[in-house]
Amino acid sequence: MKKEDTRRFEAQSQIIKALAHPTRLFIAEELGKGERCVCELTGMIGADTSTVSKHLFIMKNAGIIECEKRGTNMYYTLKMKCVLSFFSCVNQVLQKKAAEQLQFV
Amino acid sequence: MKKEDTRRFEAQSQIIKALAHPTRLFIAEELGKGERCVCELTGMIGADTSTVSKHLFIMKNAGIIECEKRGTNMYYTLKMKCVLSFFSCVNQVLQKKAAEQLQFV
DNA sequence: CATGATTTTGGTTATATTACCAAATAGCCA
DNA sequence: TGGCTATTTGGTAATATAACCAAAATCATG
Numbered sequence: 001m002k003k004e005d006t007r008r009f010e011a012q013s014q015i016i017k018a019l020a021h022p023t024r025l026f027i028a029e030e031l032g033k034g035e036r037c038v039c040e041l042t043g044m045i046g047a048d049t050s051t052v053s054k055h056l057f058i059m060k061n062a063g064i065i066e067c068e069k070r071g072t073n074m075y076y077t078l079k080m081k082c083v084l085s086f087f088s089c090v091n092q093v094l095q096k097k098a099a100e101q102l103q104f105v
Numbered sequence: 106m107k108k109e110d111t112r113r114f115e116a117q118s119q120i121i122k123a124l125a126h127p128t129r130l131f132i133a134e135e136l137g138k139g140e141r142c143v144c145e146l147t148g149m150i151g152a153d154t155s156t157v158s159k160h161l162f163i164m165k166n167a168g169i170i171e172c173e174k175r176g177t178n179m180y181y182t183l184k185m186k187c188v189l190s191f192f193s194c195v196n197q198v199l200q201k202k203a204a205e206q207l208q209f210v
Numbered sequence: 211c212a213t214g215a216t217t218t219t220g221g222t223t224a225t226a227t228t229a230c231c232a233a234a235t236a237g238c239c240a
Numbered sequence: 241t242g243g244c245t246a247t248t249t250g251g252t253a254a255t256a257t258a259a260c261c262a263a264a265a266t267c268a269t270g
Contacts, residue, residue, distance in 0.1 A: 013129075019118075019121050020122040020125040022111065022118045025117050037217095044106055045106055048260055080194065085190065086194070088187075092187055094117070143248095152229075159248085162248085177238065
């Protein structure tokens, strides 16, 4: 593999990693519905605020979401809506796995 | 977040994690072109055979690829072609990031 | 300015991931 | 069978992730 390809795959994997966590998938799906502040997300997720804040940082850093401060609140929005298209494929994989499991019953 | 949602997001993230590594992205892209045996992939990747084998296991376990043994070789194929659609979105994110970087020069 | 609310940052610990080496396994063929 | 090739599995060490708590930073408001 060429060095330039390695860099490309590293950059790509950084973005995919930014989605590869249950909490971050939830955030992506939730922000797909509209903007949310950290406290709203924290309430829904049920983790420490600092934990949620760090998840948001990872996603923002990857370029998936963006934020805007209004008052004391930080509002996050989904910048790259296309990541929502991941879900349909992922669910296809899950369905296929489930169907295959059934064959062995 | 409900318990059942948590399980769903965990299952989804397991699949996305199976793609969230440079080597595994390479494998996905390569298998998108056709079946490959472990030794072919190992040659292209330039890592230990056991390392590549473990990457393949993770992807197979996630339901993304499947394999078939012929002789002493194990041939892997991309089972869920839809994962290739991830790339287009990921590249959009990368392009947008690159474009934004340029603004600050 | 002091207070309270929201968010981020720093620090620590626990867990997960990854790479490599060595050894085991499986299949082919002389 | 014995040896050769391809692949997987087990073990270990290094690194990366992730959770929580505490503390700092930011902003509105009395």
